[in-house]
Amino acid sequence: MYKAIIFDVYGTIFDMSSLEKRLNQFDETQASSISQLWRKTQLQHMFLKQIMQRYITFDILTKDALRFTLDKHKIQYNREDINQLFDAFLDLDYFKEIPRVFSDLKAKNLEIGVLSNGNDSMLMPLVDNSKISDDIDTVMSVDEIKQYKPSPASYALILDYYHVNRSEVLYVSSNSWDVTGAANFGFDTVWVNRRKMQFDNNGQAPTMTVSNLNELVKWVEMNK
Secondary structure, three states, X not given: OOOEEEEOOEOOOEOOOHHHHHOOOOOHHHHHHHXXXXXXXXXXXXXXXXXXXXXXXXXXXXXXXXXXHHHHOOOOOOHHHHHHHHHHHHOOOEOOOHHHHHHHHHHOOOEEEEEEOOOHHHHHHHHHOXXXXXXXXXXXXXXXXXXXXXXXXXXHHHHHHHOOOHHHEEEEEOOHHHHHHHHHHOOEEEEEOOOOOXXXXXXXXXXXXXXXXXXXXXXXXXXX
């Protein structure tokens, strides 16, 4: 029986497509292109830093990815521009079902935590400025161990916080690489496949796949 349900943050709780809406100084087409390349580059830089064991905090990495993205789009910028655009990451929209889902899970006496590659200066404003902060028991950042997900050490952080067995943790993410990493560590996993993507199977399949988090609540109820 699960004691804790741990959620990824970016793309799982908070909608990454809302990043585009925050880039209102650009036209719609350009904002879409910038937001998509920014996120893609952010992840590429993250994986590369992890492989090279050259950890930097996620806010610095995210700003570096933004500079690359603006250079790629031939957009001139200064430090103030970077800081202003970066603030979009601190004010993302959460998916509309999240408040009800968290409330239902809390009613089942389940601990709700989040584990993110974001450092506290990114995570805390995002969580604290939302209406769902009261339902999140624990905010965990890999910055504590200086290793990005999907390293095994990043998922071990959950056990350090909760002092439970791996079988008592359910890990939820919309990112297939994150699901793979958590499953490899030994957690049961839920892949939130909102866009009907094909799972990138690298030897570790999700325990359950859902199209939204309302389905997660139903599944937890059946498997309690």
